[in-house]
Amino acid sequence: MSDEEDDLILSELNDEELVLQMMDDLYDGMKPEIEEAVNILLERKWTPYDILTKALVEGMAIVGVDFRDGILFVPEVLLAAGAMKGGMTILKPLLIETGAPRLGKMVIGTVKGDIHDIGKNLVGMMMEGAGFEIHDLGINNSLEEYIGALESEGADILGMSALLTTTMPYMKVVIDTLVEQGKRDDYIVLVGGAPLNEEFGKAIGADAYCRDAAVAVETAKEFMAKKHNQLSA
């Protein structure tokens, strides 16, 4: 950190400078600074929704692009996501209070037999950062757990993660069960994980395979926009 950054007093910045500084701090994974800045903007009577969208989400979008392009790597993204979470923790209760619009709700979990969760957690954090509500089921999920949560949470999107070639076929079991139960069209199904690819996603009947967290965010936004257009047509 440079001396200049050491001396920086966030509360002395005007709103525009503070938001730009927040984007830098988010990129650098500086959680205490993000929390302080969120509190400053709240004191300045910014709405929680504006802080979320104009500072945190826009900042996280920059992180997402650089992650996709191979400029940032997993440790840095986890730090940025942690800083984002610090800001979100302050805003979450206030957002619920003010009823800020959410982009959609996603139930996400790693499939049965699989305990890898780093990628799934990253996707959840990036989705949350982009304005989605996330219900994280954790690891080792059965089809009953996925389908039960989709229904009880009133979710729009099912996100499944698998890191093993032996566990990825279980995604098809979940999707086939949704089809058998006549519920497949109720949900957008996105799948991801290192051993998957586009063809596999198509073959199992998912709506899309997402190569990484940034693609998951972009894909979820596209599908939610289509869903809203269909509902309003």
Ligand code: B1M
């Ligand atoms: Co495991 N492991 N592991 N492992 N592990 C792999 C997957 C493996 C490829 C390593 C190797 O051999 N080269 C191999 C699988 C081989 C195969 O199936 N062909 C393997 C194995 C064999 C195993 C064990 C069986 C080892 C053993 O016990 N003998 C065992 C399995 C246990 C089980 O699950 N039942 C095991 C255990 C473990 C640890 C516990 C030690 C640890 C997991 C810790 C944890 O997750 N909490 C671990 C790790 C860390 C790995 C590697 C090294 C790294 C995985 C990771 O976190 N990547 C992995 C090697 C590798 O993948 N190259 C390996 C970083 C993460 C950010 O990327 O998860 O791909 P990723 O997520 C990305 C995208 O894939 C995508 O977005 C994410 C972010 O960009 N994405 C989604 C992921 N999920 C998504 C869901 C979506 C959308 C996008 O939904 C919408």
